[in-house]
Structure formats: C-alpha cells, structure tokens
Amino acid sequence: MSAGTRPDQPPYGEIVQFPCRQNNYGYLLADPLMGRAVAIDTPDAPALMAILEERGWHLTYILNTHWHEDHCGGNAWLKEVTGARVIAPAAERDKIPTTDIAIRDGAVILLGSLTIRAIETAGHTAGHLSYYVPGLGAVFTGDALFTMGCGRLFEGTAETAWKGLERLVALPDDTRIYCAHEYGDGNAAFAAACIGDQEVSARAAAIRLHHGRGKPTVPSTIGLERRTNPFLSLPLAAQRENKGVEAECFASLRLMKDGF
Numbered sequence: 001m002s003a004g005t006r007p008d009q010p011p012y013g014e015i016v017q018f019p020c021r022q023n024n025y026g027y028l029l030a031d032p033l034m035g036r037a038v039a040i041d042t043p044d045a046p047a048l049m050a051i052l053e054e055r056g057w058h059l060t061y062i063l064n065t066h067w068h069e070d071h072c073g074g075n076a077w078l079k080e081v082t083g084a085r086v087i088a089p090a091a092e093r094d095k096i097p098t099t100d101i102a103i104r105d106g107a108v109i110l111l112g113s114l115t116i117r118a119i120e121t122a123g124h125t126a127g128h129l130s131y132y133v134p135g136l137g138a139v140f141t142g143d144a145l146f147t148m149g150c151g152r153l154f155e156g157t158a159e160t161a162w163k164g165l166e167r168l169v170a171l172p173d174d175t176r177i178y179c180a181h182e183y184g185d186g187n188a189a190f191a192a193a194c195i196g197d198q199e200v201s202a203r204a205a206a207i208r209l210h211h212g213r214g215k216p217t218v219p220s221t222i223g224l225e226r227r228t229n230p231f232l233s234l235p236l237a238a239q240r241e242n243k244g245v246e247a248e249c250f251a252s253l254r255l256m257k258d259g260f
C-alpha cells in the first residue's frame with residue numbers, strides 16, 4: 001500500500017508500506033521525482049528490492065531504528081546489491097556491523113526534497129531511533145511506539161523510554177505513525193482492559209474487527225495515540241495531576257502489559 005503522496009505541493013514524497021515476516025512492516029520512503037528512496041529497516045531485503053525495481057527507484061540509504069535482526073538482518077544483502085549506505089544509531093554501531101554513518105538524536109538526513117530527522121527513542125534498545133519526516137507528516141517509530149502500545153524495555157529504564165515517547169507525542173497531532181509491527185489487536189485488548197473510556201473501547205472494537213478481516217492497524221496518528229494509547233494517555237494524565245510521576249506510571253503499565 002502507498003500513502004503520503006502530495007503531488008500538488010512540495011515536498012513530494014511517497015511511502016510504501018508492506019507486511020512481511022510474521023507481523024513486521026517494511027517501508028520505503030521515496031522522492032519519486034528524483035527516483036531516490038530510503039528503506040526504514042530491512043526486515044525483508046528481497047521484498048524491498050522488488051519494490052525498488054518495480055518503481056525504478058535507487059536506494060540511497062538504509063535507516064535502521066535498532067539492531068534487532070528483524071530490523072537490520074537484510075542490510076548486508078541490500079547494501080551489496082544497491083550500493084546504499086547504512087545509517088544507524090551511534091549507540092548500536094557495534095551491533096550493526098554494516099553501519100556506514102552513525103547518528104544520534106537530532107541528526108538530519110536529506111532525500112531529494114524531503115528532510116528526515118532522527119529522534120532518540122531508546123528503551124526497547126540502548127540507542128533506538130525513530131525517523132520523522134515533517135514534510136509528509138509521518139514518523140517511523142520502529143519498536144518504540146505501536147498502535148495502542150509500545151515496545152518492551154530490553155535495554156533501557158522506564159525513564160529513558162518515557163523521555164523518547166514524550167518526544168514523539170510532542171509531534172503534531174495529524175502526524176502518521178508507521179511502526180514496525182502489526183500488534184494492534186493484542187495492544188487494543190490490553191488498552192480496553194485498563195481504560196474504561198468510550199473512545200478507547202470503540203477504537204479497540206474497531207481494531208478487533210479490522211484485524212479479523214486481515215486489515216492493517218498501521219498507520220495511526222499521534223493525536224489518536226495520545227488519546228487512546230494507555231502508554232501515553234495515562235502517564236500524561238498522571239503528569240497533569242502530579243508532575244514527576246509520569247515515568248513511574250509508565251513503568252507500572254509496562255510491567256502490567258508484560259504479564260498480560
């Protein structure tokens with residue numbers, strides 16, 4: 001599926017999203033006028049290559065969100081075939097040996113008329129990055145933020161993870177969230193179990209229906225997640241009541257979800 005095309009106004013960009021592996025999504029972000037594209041992670045290198053060939057796009061960069069195999073396992077193959085350069089989190093350089101350019105929070109990557117900004121969203125892994133494309137109103141969140149959920153904390157504290165989520169939730173409400181996994185169904189069940197709110201219940205029911213029909217629950221939007229994702233809405237509500245308790249609230253939710 002494709003989204004994000006705004007042929008009438010610069011910058012001109014296109015996002016191609018496709019399901020792969022058990023529950024991953026692969027993504028290409030392109031400036032079709034320039035014929036250049038970047039891959040956000042490489043969960044399925046041959047599938048990415050097939051889309052590049054079909055569209056006639058040259059792969060300029062591979063942008064890795066983090067070092068897990070289902071995110072960078074296709075780097076070497078794609079790099080060899082296309083000559084693309086690999087951009088990855090500096091904190092994970094040793095774990096992503098194909099890295100050409102190591103970057104940190106705030107780094108800017110240019111692709112034709114598109115600007116891509118790295119946002120640190122560590123916690124799932126030590127250096128996890130999300131990639132924000134303001135011109136298209138899109139953010140690629142890897143395993144940091146999912147539809148109605150968030151990634152497990154393997155290499156970071158709840159404080160670190162919350163800091164990253166705060167950066168994401170500060171993006172404009174209509175920013176589309178392209179995450180790396182289709183976890184909407186399980187996340188919606190947890191959200192509905194811990195929040196009695198009508199909008200949450202309605203969204204959870206819609207996601208269940210959507211999922212049952214094999215439809216994706218991605219992309220979502222920042223505004224929708226701020227209101228209905230318990231990992232954002234509950235810590236933010238706690239923060240309004242008593243500033244300073246938000247990371248603690250996030251930590252207990254994460255523990256509850258791990259045992260859900």
Ligand SMILES: [Fe+2]
Binds near residue numbers: 066068124143
């Ligand atoms: Fe991961």
